[in-house]
Amino acid sequence: MSEATIYEKSVSGRLGARLPVCDVPETPLPQELLRRELDLPEVSELQVVRHFTRLSRRNFSIDTGFYPLGSCTMKYNPRLNEDVARLPGFAALHPRSDEESSQGALELMHRLQGWLAEISGFARVTLMPAAGAQGELAGILMIRRYHERRGDSQRRRILVPDSAHGTNPATVTMAGYESVELPSDGEGNVDLHSLRAACDETVAGMMITVPSTLGLFDVNIQEIVDAVHGCGGLMYMDGANMNALMGIVKPGDLGFDVMHYNLHKTFSTPHGGGGPGCGAVAVNDRLAPFLPGPNVELVAQAGADMPARYGLRMPPQSIGRLKAFHGNFGMHVRACAYILFHGDRGIREISRHAVLNANYLRASLQRSFKIPYPRICAHEFVIEGRFEGIEEVHALDISKRLMDYGFHPPTNYFPLIVPEALLIEPTETEDKATLDDFIAAMRHIAQEAREDPGLLLSAPRTLDISRLDEVRAARQLMLCCVPIPDWPAQG
Amino acid sequence: MSYVPHTETERQQMLATIGVSAVEDLFGAVPARHRFPTLDLPDPLSELEVQAELLSLSEANDHGQDFALFRGGGAWHHYIPSALGHMLLRGEFLTAYTPYQPELSQGTLQAIFEYQSMICALTGMDAANASHYDGATSFAEAVSMAVDVGRGRRNKILFSPWINPQYRDVARTYHQGRDLLFRGDESASTLSDLVGQLDNNTAMLAVAYPDFIGHIADFQGLAQKVHEAGALLVFVVNPVALGLLKSPGELGADIVVGEGQPLGIPLSFGGPYVGFFATRTRLVRKIAGRIVGETVDEDGRRAWVMTLRPREQDIRREKASSNICTNQGLMALAAAVYLALMGKQGLRQVAELCWHKAHYAAAQIAALEEDYQIITRPPFFHEFALRCPRPVSDMNAALRERGIIGGHDLGTEDPRLRDCMLLAFTEMNSREEIDALVAGLRELQGS
Numbered sequence: 001m002s003e004a005t006i007y008e009k010s011v012s013g014r015l016g017a018r019l020p021v022c023d024v025p026e027t028p029l030p031q032e033l034l035r036r037e038l039d040l041p042e043v044s045e046l047q048v049v050r051h052f053t054r055l056s057r058r059n060f061s062i063d064t065g066f067y068p069l070g071s072c073t074m075k076y077n078p079r080l081n082e083d084v085a086r087l088p089g090f091a092a093l094h095p096r097s098d099e100e101s102s103q104g105a106l107e108l109m110h111r112l113q114g115w116l117a118e119i120s121g122f123a124r125v126t127l128m129p130a131a132g133a134q135g136e137l138a139g140i141l142m143i144r145r146y147h148e149r150r151g152d153s154q155r156r157r158i159l160v161p162d163s164a165h166g167t168n169p170a171t172v173t174m175a176g177y178e179s180v181e182l183p184s185d186g187e188g189n190v191d192l193h194s195l196r197a198a199c200d201e202t203v204a205g206m207m208i209t210v211p212s213t214l215g216l217f218d219v220n221i222q223e224i225v226d227a228v229h230g231c232g233g234l235m236y237m238d239g240a241n242m243n244a245l246m247g248i249v250k251p252g253d254l255g256f257d258v259m260h261y262n263l264h265k266t267f268s269t270p271h272g273g274g275g276p277g278c279g280a281v282a283v284n285d286r287l288a289p290f291l292p293g294p295n296v297e298l299v300a301q302a303g304a305d306m307p308a309r310y311g312l313r314m315p316p317q318s319i320g321r322l323k324a325f326h327g328n329f330g331m332h333v334r335a336c337a338y339i340l341f342h343g344d345r346g347i348r349e350i351s352r353h354a355v356l357n358a359n360y361l362r363a364s365l366q367r368s369f370k371i372p373y374p375r376i377c378a379h380e381f382v383i384e385g386r387f388e389g390i391e392e393v394h395a396l397d398i399s400k401r402l403m404d405y406g407f408h409p410p411t412n413y414f415p416l417i418v419p420e421a422l423l424i425e426p427t428e429t430e431d432k433a434t435l436d437d438f439i440a441a442m443r444h445i446a447q448e449a450r451e452d453p454g455l456l457l458s459a460p461r462t463l464d465i466s467r468l469d470e471v472r473a474a475r476q477l478m479l480c481c482v483p484i485p486d487w488p489a490q491g
Numbered sequence: 492m493s494y495v496p497h498t499e500t501e502r503q504q505m506l507a508t509i510g511v512s513a514v515e516d517l518f519g520a521v522p523a524r525h526r527f528p529t530l531d532l533p534d535p536l537s538e539l540e541v542q543a544e545l546l547s548l549s550e551a552n553d554h555g556q557d558f559a560l561f562r563g564g565g566a567w568h569h570y571i572p573s574a575l576g577h578m579l580l581r582g583e584f585l586t587a588y589t590p591y592q593p594e595l596s597q598g599t600l601q602a603i604f605e606y607q608s609m610i611c612a613l614t615g616m617d618a619a620n621a622s623h624y625d626g627a628t629s630f631a632e633a634v635s636m637a638v639d640v641g642r643g644r645r646n647k648i649l650f651s652p653w654i655n656p657q658y659r660d661v662a663r664t665y666h667q668g669r670d671l672l673f674r675g676d677e678s679a680s681t682l683s684d685l686v687g688q689l690d691n692n693t694a695m696l697a698v699a700y701p702d703f704i705g706h707i708a709d710f711q712g713l714a715q716k717v718h719e720a721g722a723l724l725v726f727v728v729n730p731v732a733l734g735l736l737k738s739p740g741e742l743g744a745d746i747v748v749g750e751g752q753p754l755g756i757p758l759s760f761g762g763p764y765v766g767f768f769a770t771r772t773r774l775v776r777k778i779a780g781r782i783v784g785e786t787v788d789e790d791g792r793r794a795w796v797m798t799l800r801p802r803e804q805d806i807r808r809e810k811a812s813s814n815i816c817t818n819q820g821l822m823a824l825a826a827a828v829y830l831a832l833m834g835k836q837g838l839r840q841v842a843e844l845c846w847h848k849a850h851y852a853a854a855q856i857a858a859l860e861e862d863y864q865i866i867t868r869p870p871f872f873h874e875f876a877l878r879c880p881r882p883v884s885d886m887n888a889a890l891r892e893r894g895i896i897g898g899h900d901l902g903t904e905d906p907r908l909r910d911c912m913l914l915a916f917t918e919m920n921s922r923e924e925i926d927a928l929v930a931g932l933r934e935l936q937g938s
Contacts, residue, residue, distance in 0.1 A: 463594055
């Protein structure tokens, strides 16, 4: 059911929260500085709770159903992690606390840095980036700083495969470099001829997602790394798909120089309707001096009657600070709990089963849908959301019809190099029965497309909402539910 | 231990469907010599043991439930209503992702739309985005937008030296790959010094309201001068102070950014927080990040959807104005729930309590001997800088013995403010706590 906005429920003069009576003598307010109006809603606490509870029920979520959104790793979010992040010793800890007042938090971050370095095979880790895209920016700025410090000023280009996530080329531009797109070959690997032709003394580095956004391990990964290193460039691994690699291969062992994690994906700190995330970055020794900071270091070893001591320190030639304070600490706590719970054996089970689930879905759907790269996949795979002879049906229609079957659709129209792409990532926490239900729904939809395509074109029909007019949203912009006072122009 | 649900029987059935005999057979494309490395990680723990381990680490911190906390400088200790936490723990909000499929995301979309509306109301702006990572990165994105509005021809950025130093650092980090000149904050320049540096190469001039040491400057007439130079006026604001103070919109701002943490988000050692970003209608198509707009569905029912999408990285790729993808969705929801619970009058009351407590403390401290000097000029909001008779680290160590977490050591970021601490006061500080702080300062003077 649609829900009125909180502003539409507002009644002038109604009070919500109650605050303590002022217990100090009052100081007169400076009248000339005060605002005359403040258009916030005036609602009761029950109204607020009912409003947001009702809104929540208009969301699909992992808690309510299968969410195979490719490249997003929508796995179960353990409730344990929510509880520990809310412990007062973490939640009420001020970020400008003195070192001696925050040893517990610093030790936690230090441990997490070490574990993330171990899982990825790198030397050092920063937990500062707030999301994957910020990790990418950090990585490319470090590559830039590395070349500058060597006096190598002719490098201005970063190679990016055409299957890359849009953040990669956007990051390259933000960092002041030129993005050069590399084509994929017919097998979904980077085209080696094009890569080798592009590699010269103007290449600062390459950004590549492993496994790729097609859900494939590039069989030439070693040759790619060698080609870029051979021309003096550095290798950035986009770790968005790290859920396929833990205990399978360490990117550092493959020769990468830097990578980012998405802790909200791989380590299940929840996605929260679009964030917060954490884009921890791991580097080898070559790039370690340039890490953003500050990061946690062990500043004094434990002694006979002294515990170890940790502190926040800026790396010597740091690219600088990426955000205020030291990262999304609440996400660090959740990731720490997740690794403690899984341990060495549990962590390796994650990637094995993520890949098992994806291949089971792929093998089960290959007769109903065209799979452009029909080989063993990693933790996700792409299908073509179209059918021969039924031109009117598109990937979007399959997605909307899936909603009628109670599933969240896969990622639509990404990667861009596959026509009508549907990118499917089941994750390791889904059981076989759920996967079987999804397979059955997809097969039904393929059959419906042939027999009664109108069912797809008019979907969704079982929700309290039909397809939205997105063009109108952009043409008749309504971004705000309150009229804004028209201030007299100032200059 | 793991959250993997498979039984051995199911695993075998699945492998048979795939046509391989073991899970390990799925990794043939990975170079053999690097395949299946050992992981030097601890042994798995039960949930009970994880809780005990993390409780023990958390208790090794001196936090705001055990101490009287007078620290601010970019994050502040405010009351968070109980109902707020319960809303955030709704799994339908917590475990959803970016509302790419609007039919399944109306809850998140409408909540963000309401958040945008409340941010507009607070700042006096026409449009807000769905959030940035924090106040500092919102500020860095304001620089991008100003340069973009100047079509790349204006590359001078003027910062007031009294903007949070971390924000200025982040802006410099973000833009180090571009040819920009950051000016204005190298010395103790005044507002008129800043205005004097405006020229036809200036993309923006940024001020803080209140500033980093709490002062509320008089910005009457500033917008006119900035606009005459063809630059944008950027305000960095504290949202609680806006419960009381004239909105930046009324003062002629073009972009307003700030840290949303005081709006119902725990201190949490620095994050996750939420950076808000608001601007004027004429600049809305230059905003980075997600924006939610109102529309209708095929049956004419009101609904919400992410809009102006062609600005974003997934579509515009290397031509996008920012690489932002994931934002701080759940934290924006927290701010929306907070502002709804507090409402027009509640937020004003919080702001007034902050004002009264800080001014009471200042009056008590001013009555001490001459060892202490309040550096921040009036009017100030809920923070002020205090010059102390000895190093701030010593002061804070002694205050900690008294159950008090004193002010931030300003000298760590600005040598001119050696021995100065930045004290912050909120509705959380009782008179008893403030009196204890003042008594502590009295005992520490002179000796």
